[in-house]
Structures are given as structure tokens and as C-alpha cells.
Amino acid sequence: xxxxxxxxxxxxxxxxxxxxxxxxxxxxxxxxxxxxxxxxxxxxxxxxxxxxxxxxxxxxxxxxxxxxx
Ligand SMILES: [Zn+2]
Numbered sequence: 001x002x003x004x005x006x007x008x009x010x011x012x013x014x015x016x017x018x019x020x021x022x023x024x025x026x027x028x029x030x031x032x033x034x035x036x037x038x039x040x041x042x043x044x045x046x047x048x049x050x051x052x053x054x055x056x057x058x059x060x061x062x063x064x065x066x067x068x069x
Pocket of ligand 1: 004005006007008009010017018021
């Protein structure tokens with residue numbers, strides 16, 4: 001039995017998500033990030049850090065600023 005990837009703990013019909021829970025998870029992630037633009041900036045920063053174009057101090061500073069709201 002597969003459990004829904006959104007973290008709700010419910011069983012799926014075989015896929016990653018219970019019906020509609022992928023959208024529920026997408027909305028939750030976007031809201032937690034502070035909106036779609038903020039989510040995009042977060043991903044951009046993570047990519048820059050992962051590729052060595054942003055150092056750890058700059059990256060953690062950006063995370064703290066973004067999530068200090
Ligand atoms: Zn779920």
C-alpha cells in the first residue's frame with residue numbers, strides 16, 4: 001500500500017498522491033514560501049548555492065530573511 005506524498009498519512013490508489021492532494025501540497029508550499037515569486041527566488045538561491053555560485057553565508061542569510069516574515 002502506498003501512502004500519499006503530501007504527508008496526510010492516507011493511502012493512495014497507487015500513485016504518489018491521493019486525488020487532489022498534489023494541488024493541496026503545491027498550494028501549501030507556495031504559501032509557506034511567501035508566494036510564487038518568493039518560491040521562485042528560493043529555488044534560484046538553492047540552485048546558485050548547489051552550483052557554487054552562492055556561498056553558505058549568503059544562502060543562509062537569504063533563507064533567514066525570507067522566512068523571518
Ligand atoms: Zn495527501
